[in-house]
Amino acid sequence: MRNLLVLSCVMAAVLVGCSGEKPPRKAEGRTVDVPVRVAARADAVECRSFPAQVESEQSVTLSSKATGTVVAVMAEEGQKLTAGAPILRLDERELAGQEQALFAERDQARREKEALAARAALARTTMERMGRLLGQKAVSQEDYDKARAEADALARQSEAAGAKEQAVASRLSELAVLRGYATVTAPFEGILARRYVDKGAFVAAGAPLALLDATTGRFDLAAQVDETLLPALRQGQTILAAVPGLAPKPFPVTVAAVVGRIDPASRSFKIKCALPEAVPDAAGPPRAGMFGRVYVPARTAQKLLLPASCLSLRGDLPMAAVAGPDGTLGLRVVKTGGSFAAVAFAGATYLTDSEAFEGQAGDDRFVEIISGLADGDRVACPAGATLRDGDRLASGAGQ
Structure with a gap:
């Protein structure tokens, strides 16, 4: 009986041991061939973006003259x-009626002038005859004076009629021009x-x-810029601009005018930037009214930037896959700052706010790394692939 009890205890212990769950095996690391980027701080020019509008250098509002x-x-x-x-x-019927009335008035003035000219010629002849008779003592001085006065008066009336005809002719010319504007x-x-x-x-x-x-002709990109940036802009300076409806990427423009007067309502001033004659990768000619942005350099600072494709999210935490000396990847939580579109321009890296310019698919967006990475860290950029702790870089990866 005692032996049976001992045997039962041994069997129970064996059964309990066999029924326990096996500990999970740790997943083996994969070998991945992905691009690698070396983290490094570098000088970058931070730009502030401002909405702008394409304006034609030659734009006119046509108004009515009549x-x-x-x-x-x-x-x-x-x-x-x-x-x-x-x-x-x-409708020029009213002008046509005025023109007919002026034609009639001009004809009447011409006839009056001709009649007065004939009377003035007769009065002048009479005055000359009276002058000869006065020398012969055949008429009195008073008769001669009356003849001369009448001749002078008719001559002046003839001149007045001629001036009236010229005035009517001038009005006809003005009316003809006005009818042309109809x-x-x-x-x-x-x-x-x-x-x-x-x-x-x-x-x-x-x-x-x-x-x-x-x-x-020339097209300008006009924008209202914050007053604090007035010292940073000058005529002839080259800055970056973007017109999404015209070209897929930012391009350089020349500041053509800086209007130094500050608008007290918006605390901003106006600038005009001349668009280049040939905009890189332009889809067509510029059109007045197109929306754009100008990027005004604000300051130069050292930043550690990584393409957004080098980061992944685990929940709400941004993480980077950092390669060790032996190529083994380890996920590391990083603290990020702003998101930028980086443009190489004039030998420097210009940072523009990525939300302000929607580029083409595939364009890199760069994220500022505030902490979690150091200069020299090698970061795997999987571009859509999922990396895990323990993955290993393939030989020659990132080269």
């Missing part, structure tokens, strides 16, 4: 026009950016009718 009703519209908004192309026409035409080749009136609208003299932007 009062009238729009009777015809010959061009639509967005249409490309050649120099002299008609845009709209005003048809509004494009003064140069351009695009009809806006038409302020439609057919049937009544317009007064001086009212705006259309806005025309030139398609040739």
